[in-house]
Amino acid sequence: MTKKRPSRKQKAVPDVSLAKEEEQIKEHTLDILRAYHGERRNLIPILQDIQAKLGYLPREAIKQVAKSMRIKELEVFAVASFYNQFRLNPPGKHPIKVCMGTACHIKGGRIILEAWERRLGITVGETTSDREFDLERVACVGCCAMAPVTVVDERVEGKVSPTRVDGILLSFELEKEKGTDK
Numbered sequence: 586m587t588k589k590r591p592s593r594k595q596k597a598v599p600d601v602s603l604a605k606e607e608e609q610i611k612e613h614t615l616d617i618l619r620a621y622h623g624e625r626r627n628l629i630p631i632l633q634d635i636q637a638k639l640g641y642l643p644r645e646a647i648k649q650v651a652k653s654m655r656i657k658e659l660e661v662f663a664v665a666s667f668y669n670q671f672r673l674n675p676p677g678k679h680p681i682k683v684c685m686g687t688a689c690h691i692k693g694g695r696i697i698l699e700a701w702e703r704r705l706g707i708t709v710g711e712t713t714s715d716r717e718f719d720l721e722r723v724a725c726v727g728c729c730a731m732a733p734v735t736v737v738d739e740r741v742e743g744k745v746s747p748t749r750v751d752g753i754l755l756s757f758e759l760e761k762e763k764g765t766d767k
């Protein structure tokens with residue numbers, strides 16, 4: 586018999602807050618564009634400021650920047666995706682960083698990464714639709730003796746197995762139910 590895995594129920598973000606968020610994105614992006622007079626040569630500092638303000642580069646902001654600079658949205662997107670410093674998805678409340686350094690890779694880091702992807706229903710670089718978790722792969726975090734390692738929030742989890750991934754997610758679910766989730 587196959588063991589039942591804990592599932593994550595994702596709540597859709599209500600439309601009201603979505604509209605409010607879009608409005609805020611527009612306002613902040615406009616303020617930043619004004620400060621730089623929307624000049625093309627300031628594209629990177631503009632994107633940096635938007636990310637510093639919003640935590641990521643939303644699609645709406647990219648559109649707005651492109652429109653104001655009279656360049657293609659694709660051009661802004663290309664710059665944003667070229668540099669590692671930019672993120673195109675909103676940060677999750679709980680960042681999950683799977684170490685894919687040599688030691689972790691040898692000890693099954695790929696299997697752990699796939700376990701996180703399956704359980705969260707997202708791939709690396711994405712955020713769950715309820716914005717609870719985002720998933721990243723990182724280079725050695727300096728705890729090779731504990732390989733394979735995942736950093737959950739700021740906490741290092743060592744010798745992670747797919748079952749441990751289930752356990753970690755279950756503990757988040759329980760905390761949420763008890764209302765002790767931060």
Ligand code: FES
Pocket residue numbers: 684685686687688689690724725726727728729730732734
């Ligand atoms: S390789 Fe993963 S902690 Fe060093």
